[in-house]
Amino acid sequence: MPESTTINIPIEDLVISQQMTLALVGNPNTGKSTVFNRLTGLRQKTANYPGVTVEKRVGKFTLDSLSFDLIDLPGIYSLSPNSADERIAVDVLLGRVVGTPQPDIILAVVDATRLYQGLYLLQQLVELGRPIVVVLTMTDAAINKNIRIDTNALKNELGGIPVSEIVATTGRGMAHLRSIINEVVGEERNTSDTSFWPELRHSAKTLEKKIGNSSLTLTEIERAIIDGDPAAVSKLREALGANADAQIQKHRNTLCGNDPPIAVETRARYNWINKTLPQLETRAFTPIRWATKLVNWLNRPIPATALFFGLMAIIFQAVFAWATPFMDIIDAATSGLGVWIQSTLPSGIVSSFLADGVIAGVGSVIIFLPQILILFLFIIVLEDTGYLARTAFLMDRAMRAVGLSGQSVIPLISGFACAIPGIMATRVIPDRRDRIATIIAAPFMTCSARLPVYALLIAAFIPNSSIGFANLQGLVLFGLYMLGILGGVGTALLLKRSALRGPNPSFILALPEFHLPSLRTVLFKLLDRARIFLRRAGTVIFTVAILIWAMAYFPRSDSIETERLSAQEQASAILADDVLAAEISSINNEAAAAQLAQSWLGRAGQWVEPVFEPLGWDWRVSAAVIAGFPAREVVVAVLGTIYAVGSEANESSLTDRLKSATWPDGQTVFTLPMVLGLLVFYAWCLQCAATLAVIKRETNTWRWPIFAWSYMTAAGYLGALLIFQLGST
Amino acid sequence: MTLADLKRGNRARICGIDAAEQSVQRLMIMGLVEGAELECLGGSLGGDPMEFLLYGSALSLRRSDAQHFRVISTPVAT
Numbered sequence: 180m181p182e183s184t185t186i187n188i189p190i191e192d193l194v195i196s197q198q199m200t201l202a203l204v205g206n207p208n209t210g211k212s213t214v215f216n217r218l219t220g221l222r223q224k225t226a227n228y229p230g231v232t233v234e235k236r237v238g239k240f241t242l243d244s245l246s247f248d249l250i251d252l253p254g255i256y257s258l259s260p261n262s263a264d265e266r267i268a269v270d271v272l273l274g275r276v277v278g279t280p281q282p283d284i285i286l287a288v289v290d291a292t293r294l295y296q297g298l299y300l301l302q303q304l305v306e307l308g309r310p311i312v313v314v315l316t317m318t319d320a321a322i323n324k325n326i327r328i329d330t331n332a333l334k335n336e337l338g339g340i341p342v343s344e345i346v347a348t349t350g351r352g353m354a355h356l357r358s359i360i361n362e363v364v365g366e367e368r369n370t371s372d373t374s375f376w377p378e379l380r381h382s383a384k385t386l387e388k389k390i391g392n393s394s395l396t397l398t399e400i401e402r403a404i405i406d407g408d409p410a411a412v413s414k415l416r417e418a419l420g421a422n423a424d425a426q427i428q429k430h431r432n433t434l435c436g437n438d439p440p441i442a443v444e445t446r447a448r449y450n451w452i453n454k455t456l457p458q459l460e461t462r463a464f465t466p467i468r469w470a471t472k473l474v475n476w477l478n479r480p481i482p483a484t485a486l487f488f489g490l491m492a493i494i495f496q497a498v499f500a501w502a503t504p505f506m507d508i509i510d511a512a513t514s515g516l517g518v519w520i521q522s523t524l525p526s527g528i529v530s531s532f533l534a535d536g537v538i539a540g541v542g543s544v545i546i547f548l549p550q551i552l553i554l555f556l557f558i559i560v561l562e563d564t565g566y567l568a569r570t571a572f573l574m575d576r577a578m579r580a581v582g583l584s585g586q587s588v589i590p591l592i593s594g595f596a597c598a599i600p601g602i603m604a605t606r607v608i609p610d611r612r613d614r615i616a617t618i619i620a621a622p623f624m625t626c627s628a629r630l631p632v633y634a635l636l637i638a639a640f641i642p643n644s645s646i647g648f649a650n651l652q653g654l655v656l657f658g659l660y661m662l663g664i665l666g667g668v669g670t671a672l673l674l675k676r677s678a679l680r681g682p683n684p685s686f687i688l689a690l691p692e693f694h695l696p697s698l699r700t701v702l703f704k705l706l707d708r709a710r711i712f713l714r715r716a717g718t719v720i721f722t723v724a725i726l727i728w729a730m731a732y733f734p735r736s737d738s739i740e741t742e743r744l745s746a747q748e749q750a751s752a753i754l755a756d757d758v759l760a761a762e763i764s765s766i767n768n769e770a771a772a773a774q775l776a777q778s779w780l781g782r783a784g785q786w787v788e789p790v791f792e793p794l795g796w797d798w799r800v801s802a803a804v805i806a807g808f809p810a811r812e813v814v815v816a817v818l819g820t821i822y823a824v825g826s827e828a829n830e831s832s833l834t835d836r837l838k839s840a841t842w843p844d845g846q847t848v849f850t851l852p853m854v855l856g857l858l859v860f861y862a863w864c865l866q867c868a869a870t871l872a873v874i875k876r877e878t879n880t881w882r883w884p885i886f887a888w889s890y891m892t893a894a895g896y897l898g899a900l901l902i903f904q905l906g907s908t
Numbered sequence: 909m910t911l912a913d914l915k916r917g918n919r920a921r922i923c924g925i926d927a928a929e930q931s932v933q934r935l936m937i938m939g940l941v942e943g944a945e946l947e948c949l950g951g952s953l954g955g956d957p958m959e960f961l962l963y964g965s966a967l968s969l970r971r972s973d974a975q976h977f978r979v980i981s982t983p984v985a986t
Binding site (some may be wrong): 256293324326445481 | 930933934936937939940941943949951952953956957959964966970973
C-alpha cells in the first residue's frame with residue numbers, strides 16, 4: 180500500500196500526456212502473439228529477427244486518441260524464472276529492466292482450454308496489485324471441447340478484475356477487449372490487496388513494516404522469501420542491514436518448514452485452484468473427432484518419425500522445384516535490364532557501374548528470394564501448427580546422446596532459416612552450459628543465406644541426373660544440410676565433453692496442441708522475412724557490390740587500353756565479317772581480364788591467393804570468399820560482379836562464366852573437387868557478422884564469438900583442403 | 909507406482925511427490941501436484957520422454973523425472 184499512495188495523486192493528468200505501457204503476459208502457446216498482432220497491426224517493431232524468437236517486441240496502438248506501447252513478453256508459468264527468457268518477462272513485470280517502463284496495465288492472456296495451469300500465474304499477477312485485464316483466448320476451441328467458462332465467477336474469484344473473451348485468430352471479441360482497456364485506463368490505480376496464499380502475504384507484510392518506506396513491493400519480498408530472488412534479496416539487505424538474511428530465512432522456515440519453498444507454494448496455490456475451478460468451468464464429455472484421432476495417431480513414435488523425414492524430403496524438393504519458375508522470371512528481368520543498359524548507354528564507366536556493379540551484384544542475390552521464401556514458409560507453418568515442439572519431443576533421446584536435451588532442437592531447426600532467431604530461441608534453455616553449446620552449434624545449421632551459394636554452385640557443376648528416385652542435385656543439397664547438422668551436433672558434443680562439461684539437462688516441455696496455421700500470421704511473418712531479405716540486398720549487399728565493383732574497375736590501365744585499340748586495328752586490317760567480330764570480342768575479353776587482374780581487387784586477390792591455392796581457388800574466388808565474411812550471400816554478388824567486369828559479352832549467365840573460368844595456364848578453375856571443397860567450406864564457415872554480434876550479446880563475452888569464428892573458419896578451410904587434395908590426386 | 913509406470917491411455921492421480929529436484933519443482937509449477945489427475949498419452953521413440961494430459965495441457969517429461977511422482981490409478985473416463 181505505501182507503494183501506491185505515492186503515485187496516486189496526479190495519475191489522471193499523467194495518463195493524458197504520457198505514453199501508457201501495456202504488457203502481454205501468459206503461459207507459452209496461449210496465443211499472445213496473435214493478440215499482439217491483432218492489437219497493433221503493422222505498427223510494430225518486430226526487432227530484426229522475428230520467427231521462433233523471444234526477442235522483445237513492442238508495438239503501438241491508439242484508443243480514443245490515447246496512445247499505447249504494447250510489449251509482447253516471453254511465455255512464463257510463474258514469477259519464479261527458470262531461464263534467461265523467463266527472467267526477462269519477470270523483470271519487465273517488476274519494472275527492473277532499464278529502458279523498459281514497468282507496464283501500466285497487464286494483459287494476462289489465459290488459454291480457455293487450459294484454465295487449470297493458467298490460474299497459477301494469474302494468481303501471482305493479480306497479487307502484483309497493478310491494473311490488470313484477463314484476456315481469455317482460444318474460446319472457440321473451448322466451445323468445441325464443450326468447456327464452458329463462467330467469466331463472472333472468474334472475475335469475482337480474482338477480486339473483481341475485468342475479463343474479456345476473444346478468438347484471436349478471427350478477431351472476435353477484440354472490440355470488447357479494447358473498450359475494457361479503455362475503462363481500466365480511466366480507473367484509479369488498482370490497489371486491490373488480493374492474495375491467494377494469505378500466509379505468504381502476511382509474512383511479506385510483516386517484513387514490509389520493518390522496512391518502512393522502501394522501493395520494495397510485496398511481490399518482491401515474497402519472491403525473496405520463496406525463491407531467494409537475488410535482486411529482491413539485495414534490496415532487502417539494503418533496507419534491513421546485516422540481519423536481512425536471517426529474517427528472510429525465519430519467514431521461509433515458518434511457511435515451509437523443511438520442504439522446498441516452491442513445492443509448498445505450488446501446493447498452496449493449486450489447492451486454491453482445485454477448490455475454485457469447479458465453480459469456474461464445466462467440462463462436458465465430447466466425442467473424439469476423426470481429426471483428433473488422426474493427429475493422435477501421427478504423434479505415435481513411428482508415424483511421427485516417418486512424418487518428420489517425409490516433411491524434410493518435401494521441403495528440399497520444394498525449395499528447388501517450386502522456386503524455379505519465379506527465379507527464371509527474376510533472372511530474365513535482371514539480365515534483360517543489364518543487356519538493355521549496355522546496349523543503350525555508351526560503354527564506359529557509367530554503363531559498367533550499372534550493369535556490372537549494381538545489376539550483376541544485387542541481381543544475382545535477389546534471384547534467390549523465391550527459394551528463401553519457400554523455405555521460410557515451411558518453417559513458419561511448422562512453427563505455427565505446433566509441430567516444432569513435437570520434433571523436440573521426438574528428438575530428445577538423440578540429443579541426450581550429445582549431452583543436450585530436446586529443448587535444443589527448436590533453436591537448431593530455426594537455424595535452418597537463420598542462425599539469429601535460432602540463437603535467440605536458446606533463451607528457453609535453463610542451463611548456461613547447455614545454452615552456449617546450442618548457440619555454438621546453431622550457426623552450423625544450413626541457413627537461408629547459404630542457399631544462394633549452394634544453389635549457384637550445385638546448378639552449375641552438379642549434373643541434373645537421377646539416381647533411382649532421387650535427383651543428384653537434390654542429394655548433394657541434402658548432403659550439405661547433413662554436413663551442417665553433423666558439424667553442429669559434433670561441436671556440441673565436443674563442447675559438452677570439454678569446456679562446457681556439466682550434468683545432462685532435464686527435458687520439460689508443454690506440447691502445444693496441433694492446430695491449422697493461421698493464414699494471417701503466416702503471411703505476416705513471410706512478408707517480414709521478404710522485407711528483411713530485400714533490405715539486406717538493398718543495403719549491405721548493394722554497398723559491398725558497389726565497393727567490389729569499384730575495386731575491380733579501378734585503376735584503369737592506359738597501356739592495356741592502347742594495346743586493345745591497336746590490336747583491334749590490326750585485326751580489322753586483315754580480317755572481315757564474322758571472323759573479325761569473333762576476334763574483336765576475344766580481344767576485348769582479354770583486355771578486360773587484364774584490366775581486372777591489375778585492378779586493386781586483382782592485386783589484393785593475387786596477394787592472398789597463396790593462402791587459398793591449396794584449396795584450388797584462384798584469386799577471383801579467394802577475393803569473393805573474403806568479401807563474403809560480413810555476410811555470406813555477398814559472395815554470390817561478388818562473383819557476379821567480378822566475372823561481369825572481367826568479360827565483355829554480358830549475355831552469358833554467371834553459371835556459364837564460372838564454367839569457363841580458367842587459370843592462366845588454361846586449366847579449369849571450377850573442377851569437381853574444387854567445387855565440392857568450396858561447398859564444404861560454405862557449410863562450415865561462419866561468414867556472418869550479425870551472427871557474431873548476436874553470440875556476443877547472448878553470451879555477454881567476446882570469447883564465444885571469437886571461438887566460434889576461428890573454429891568454424893578452420894573447420895571449413897580444413898574440410899575444403901582435404902576434399903580438394905584427395906579429389907585432385 | 910509412479911508416473912513412469914503408466915501406459916498409453918492409463919489415468920492416475922498424484923498422491924505423493926519427492927520434490928527435492930529442481931526439475932520436479934518446475935513440473936509442480938506446471939500443475940503436477942498432489943491431487944492432480946492425468947492421463948498418459950504415450951512416449952517418444954523408446955518410450956522416453958513421456959507425454960501426459962493434465963486438465964487440457966499436454967506435458968512432456970523424462971522417465972527420470974516421472975519417477976519422482978507417486979500415483980494411484982483412477983478409472984478411465986467413459
